[in-house]
Amino acid sequence: MASAAVKGLAGTRQRQQVAAPGWAPRHRRCRCRLAAQAGLLDLLRGAGSTEIATDAEGEELKAWLIERGLPPPKLAAAATPGSGRGLVAAQPIGKGESLLSIPQQLVLTPAAALEQSCLRPLLEEQPLPAWSVLALWLAEQRAAGSAGGWWPYVRLLPERTGCVLEWSEEEVEWLCGSQLHSDALEIRAAAEASWAEMQAVLAAAKAQGRAPAHGAFGRAQLQWAFAVLLSRLVRLAGLGDQEALLPWADLLNHDCAAASFLDWSATEAAVVLRAERRYRAGEQLLISYGQKTSGELLLSYGFCPDLGSNPHDGCRLLLELAPGDAARNWKAAALRQHGLAASQLFPLRMAAAPFELVHYTAFSAAVVGSRQEAEQLARRLFEEGDIPPALQTAALEAVVAACKAALAAYPRSFDGDRAELDRLQDQASAAAASGGAGDGSADAGQQRRRHALQAVVYERQVLSRTVFVLQQELKDVQRLARRQG
Structure with a gap:
């Protein structure tokens, strides 16, 4: 797979890592509600217990x-x-205790998958990206059944994860206007690129009689494997940012507020999880899949947290240097020094x-006459945090204009989408109140x-709020400029 395709697919999911915070404003239940239901005192003491409905498989x-x-x-493991x-505490657990430790031989890395693959000789001659190696291994193991x-x-x-790889084209179009739509298309294109790049190896396997006779490597089988990887692959920062499948540990569900995460421990030579607080027996253990918006969780895992329960929710706004700016190359080089792009x-x-x-839009709006000027301005903006007064109005106006353009890109009316969302x-x-299974039994579509x-409704609320706040700030800047003038 081309590097862009790898980034589009494999870079989508980082369960155990917590991204740097942005703004501050299938877990289906927030931990704060668990505390209320269980009793805060019991949670603090780790006392009490809940009956465990264990899951046999x-x-x-x-x-x-x-x-x-x-x-x-x-x-x-429990229902x-x-x-x-999901996974629940089998006994009272104290803060800081080890919850599980998966030794290296049970961590399914690309290297481990290659070692076990029937295609190993071919993959050593014609290497494929890690994502593709894992997908081929998954498809092979699934087709082998109990003999695997x-x-x-x-x-x-x-069988179905709910991730965007399983959506119809019509369903992907529901995201039009949002950056999520571009993300969805990129993920799906990356899966297509993965499938295409496998064909030479699969053709050679068929010619040499290495491919299993039970159709392990058909398009549908590999599409299933891609979806499983998108929803379950874990990136281990402590193991050189390597991606892997973690059997049994990947039964852990997500909590937007969770502070626990899985990562590699070099001292233990294992992937470890420790308790960030006390747990009662029978209480579900929840981890963070990363500080992701609800839309990002939807694309990778097929679920959205309840409205208002995700502190990381929001949207992303695309800003860029003006293509016609004569100083664009100087500015782009200066931005790279500060970890930013054109x-x-x-x-x-x-x-x-x-x-x-x-600060970014102030830099974009500035007139600079040399590379040195661009670098000096970048240091002032991104290291000292100081926006020159002459650039403040232009910078605020540029962000407001970008937000308004983003709002205008949504093809449907906000009121119409909001009314349909309320109805759904x-x-x-009503289904949950009547004793139905709720989301589990609802029509998937x-x-x-x-x-x-x-x-998309929440994204537009965030964009509108940003416009309002910055317009008020713009008025203050303009008022101050008139007084000083």
């Missing part, structure tokens, strides 16, 4: 992994209300803006429509 996988070197964890299968070496794990992988996406949140947003939310609430609407 998940526990069988745990036992199978223990036989192969997994230290017995303090977690149990968790509203979340499907990793069947206890593979049989637990979902075309840059900035996260917007409901309550605040990232530091560089207005009312239907989902209707649920996806609701989540897509939730994402």
Whole structure:
């Protein structure tokens, strides 16, 4: 796969890493609500217990992994209300205790997948990116069924993940106007590129009789593998940013507020998870998949957190240097010195803006006569945080104009989308109140429509709020300029 394709697919999911905070304004339940239901005192003390509805297949996988070197964890696989299968505390757990430790031999890295692949000789001659190697291994193991070496794990992988690779073209178009639409197209194009780049290896495998006879490497089988990777692959910062599948640990569900994450420990030679607080027996353990917006979670995992429950929610605004600026090359070079690009996406949140947003547009609007001038201005803006008074009005106006242009790009009316979202939310609430299974039994297309609407409606609210706030600031700047003039 070309590097852009790898970035588009594999770079989408980083479960265990927490990104740098932006603005401040399938987990289906926030931890704060768990605290309220369980009783705050019990949570603080780690006292009490909840009956555990253990999941048989998940526990069988745990036992199978223990036989192969997994230290017995303090977690149990269970059916968790509203979340499907998850992991819960099998006993009271204290803050800082080790919850699980997955030794290296059970971490499914691309190297481990290559070692076990029937295509290994061909892949050593015609190397493919890590993403493709893992996808081929997954497809091979799934087709082998109970005869495969990793069947206890593979049989637990979902038939459908809900990620954007499983959406119809019509469903992708629901995101038109949003940066999410571009992201969705990039992810799907990367999967197509992965499929295309495999063809030479698969043709050679067929010619040499290396391909399994049970059709392991068909298009549908590989598409399933890509979807599983998009929704389950973990990037391990402590292992050189390497990506891997983590059997059993990938049953952990997401919480927008969780502080726990999975990562590689060099001292333990294992992927580890420690408790960030006390847990009662039977309480579900939740981790962070990263500080992602609801739309980003939807594309990768097929779910959106409840409205208002995701502190990282928002949208991204595209800003760029003017193509006709004679100093564009100087400015682009100066931006690179500060980790920025000539075309840059900035996260917007409901309550605040990232530091560089207005500084970036001030830099773009400035007239500079040399590379040295561009570098000096960049240092003043991005290191000292100081916007020259002469650039403040132009900078604020540029951000407002960019937000208004982003709002105008959505093809449907805000009021129409909001009315449809309210109707779908009312239907989902009524189904849950009547004793239905809620999202689990709802029509997948209707649920996806609701989540897509939730994402784009909130994005427009964030953009509108940003316009309002910056327009007020613009008035203050202009008023001050008139007084000083």
